[in-house]
C-alpha cells in the first residue's frame with residue numbers, strides 16, 4: 110500500500126476504525142483540490158485543513174470586528190453629516206463582514222462563543238493593523254485608501270479559496286471593500302484640495318500608516334510557517350510577498366494622483382522586473398504587535414470584551430425569543 114505524508118504524519122491511506130471510508134474521503138478531497146473545485150461543509154476533509162481554515166477565518170472575522178474600533182472612534186467627531194453617514198455605514202459593513210465570516214467558521218464546526226472567548230483571552234489573533242491609533246480625521250481616509258486597498262489585494266484571491274463558504278462570503282465582502290477604498294480615496298482627494306493644514310494632515314497620516322499597511326500581508330515568505338501548506342491546499346492563492354508587491358504596484362500611481370509622497374526612499378520603478386522596488390517593512394515591529402505589544406492592543410481587546418459583556422442581555426433576549434417560538 111502507498112505510504113505518504115498527510116497532515117504531517119506518515120499514513121498508509123487508513124486510520125484505525127475508519128478503514129476504506131477514510132481512504133476514499135482523502136482521495137476525493139485531493140481530487141477536489143487538484144481540480145480547483147470547492148470543498149463544502151458536508152465533504153470529508155483532513156483535520157489539519159479544517160483547523161487551518163478555522164484559524165484563518167476566525168482571525169479574519171476578529172479583524173473585521175476589532176477593525177470597527179479605530180474608525181468608529183471618529184463617528185461622533187466626523188466634520189459633517191455627510192461624512193458621518195458614510196463612516197457609520199462603513200463601520201456597519203465591517204460588522205456584517207465579521208458576521209459572514211463567523212458564519213463560515215461555524216460551518217466547520219467552530220463555536221462562535223468560543224471564538225470570541227479565544228479572541229479576548231489572546232488565544233486567537235486579529236490583524237496587526239488595528240493596533241495603531243487614529244489620531245486625526247485624515248486617518249479615516251487613509252484607512253479606507255490604504256488599509257482597505259491592502260484588504261482588497263489580499264481578499265480578491267480569497268474569492269477563489271478552496272473552501273466554498275469562505276470563498277462565497279468573500280465575494281460580497283470584496284464588493285463592499287471596493288466601495289470603502291473609494292470612499293477613503295475620495296475623502297483624501299477632497300482634503301488634498303482643501304487648506305494647507307488639511308494637506309499636511311493627510312501627508313502626516315500617510316507617513317504613519319504606510320509601513321503598518323505593508324505589514325498586514327504578514328511576514329516575508331521565508332518566515333511564513335503556514336504559507337506552503339495553505340497554498341498547497343489552495344486556501345491561499347498567492348504568497349505574502351506576492352500580494353505585498355501587488356499592493357505597492359497598485360498604490361504608487363494612486364499616491365501620485367493624490368499628490369502624496371510615500372515614505373520610502375527605496376521606492377522606484379524597476380523596468381526589468383516590471384514592478385516597483387520598495388524597502389522592507391520592520392518585521393520585528395510586526396512580530397511585537399502580533400505578540401500583543403502594539404500601541405493599542407490592550408485597549409482594543411478590553412473594549413471588545415466590554416462590548417461583549419454589555420451585549421449579554423441581547424443574546425439572552427434572543428435566546429428567550431427563540432425558545433418561545435420553539436426554535
Ligand code: BYC
Nearest residue numbers: 169172173176235236237260324325326327333334335336
Ligand atoms: N496581523 O504563516 P503566516 C480588514 C500571523 S480586515 C496579525 O504568513 P498565514 C478591515 C499569522 O496568523 C482584513 N497576525 O500566516 C477591517 C500566523 O499566526 P498563527 C483582515 C498576523 O495565515 C475593518 C503567523 O503570523 N484580513 O480588511 O499563512 C476595517 C505567521 O504568518 C499577520 C485577513 O484576515 C498580521 N498582519 O498568512 C478596515 C485576511 N500576518 O495563526 C479593513 C485573511 C501574519 O500561525 N488572512 N500573522 O498563530 C490571510 O490572508 C492570512 O491569514 C495572512 C497570514 C496573510 C494574514
